[in-house]
Amino acid sequence: MLRVLTPPLGYHLAGSVGLLSMGRHDPCARFVEGTFWWTARTPDGPAALALTRVGPDLHAEGHGPGAAWVVERADAVAGLRDDLTGFAELAAAHPVVARLARTHRGVRLPATGQVFPRLLRAVLEQKVTGKEAYQAYSAIVRKFGAPAPGPVPALWVPPDPADIAAAPYWVLHPFGVEQRRADTLRRAASVADRLERCADSVEATARLTALPGIGPWTAAEVVRVAYGDPDAVSVGDYHLPNMVAWALAGEPRADDARMLALLAPFAGHRGRVCTLLAAAGMGAPRRGPRMPLRSFAGY
Structure with a gap:
């Protein structure tokens, strides 16, 4: 099933859909030979969506029982439903x-329409290094997920939440996930x-933050995608306040309150500003040692 989309002038596929991937080897979202692949567990069954630039157009091709579902959402997944109204004036x-x-x-903000796959990743990213989070995420996807439909053998469909809900804590322990995150x-x-079933990001944020163990950081990471x-x-976030303060005020260090004050003039698009700063690599100068890698599996 193929759908041809026409992105706006200057659209950047990698910069937009790259926000969906946890590194180059994400089992559920990655570039393969110039095509971006994204997998989903849809109401109609598992699916894989392939997004490929062909001249000025963007070809969206679906695979699997849920092909129609992912192709219908392809423009949103690619960030083409992103509404920039008012941002130019604020910027x-x-x-x-x-x-x-x-x-x-x-760079446009994608909208997958799926909460739990991003929540899985966000919970695993809590208070650990990126490498630790990726290792746990990749292992859990391969343990509880399934091979994705389509021609790419390395792709996996995200886990069924029911399977994770039914798993005892100790099943996740060998993947480096301690009991709190599990x-x-x-x-x-x-x-x-x-x-x-949440209607919008406001309702989703309220429901997410009502759950023990999920705070504003995790909720924001989820609803942004x-x-x-x-x-x-x-x-x-560990790095974000410093990045914002350095880029917008030349201050190498800041707390959340200072970050929010600096972002206040961009209300309605504050997350977009953070995304642009990250895309430009505008990190603050580093001080002190990096967070060490740990293995909870051996505890």
Whole structure:
């Protein structure tokens, strides 16, 4: 099943859909020979979506029982439903943001319409290094997921939340997931159906943060991708306050309150500003040692 989309002038596929991938080897979302592949567990069954630039167009091809579902959502997944209304005026108020808005004008925010797959990743990213989170995520997808339909053998469909909800904590332990995150993940999986039925990012944020173990950081990471929320700010992030303060005020260190104050003029698009800063690699100067890698599996 094929759908031809026409992106706006300057659209950047990799910069947009790259927000869906946890690195180059993400089992559920990755580029393979110039085509971006994204998998989903849809109401109609497992599916894989292939997005390929063909001249000025974007070809969206679906595979598997859920092919029609992912192709119908292909424009949202690619970020083509992203609404930039009012952002140019806000960006013009700060020279750095104005420059990034021009330089990275082709980066659009995707909206997958799926909460739990992004929640799985976000919970595993809590309070650990990126490498630790990826190792746990990749192992859990391969343990509880299934090979994706289509021609790419390395792709997997995300796990069924019911399978994770039914798994005892100790099943996740060998993957480096301690009991706190495992219990959070299992609780969220048990109410995944209700989370998927949320009408918008506001309702989803309220429901997510009502769950023990899920705070504003995790909720923002989820709704920014599931709903394409351009205002979602990951409060509680280890690096983000420093990045924002350095880019917008030349301050190498900041807390969440200072970050939010600097982002206040961009209300409605605060998360977009953070995305642009990250796309430009505008990190603050490093100080001190990196967070060490640990293995909970041996505890």
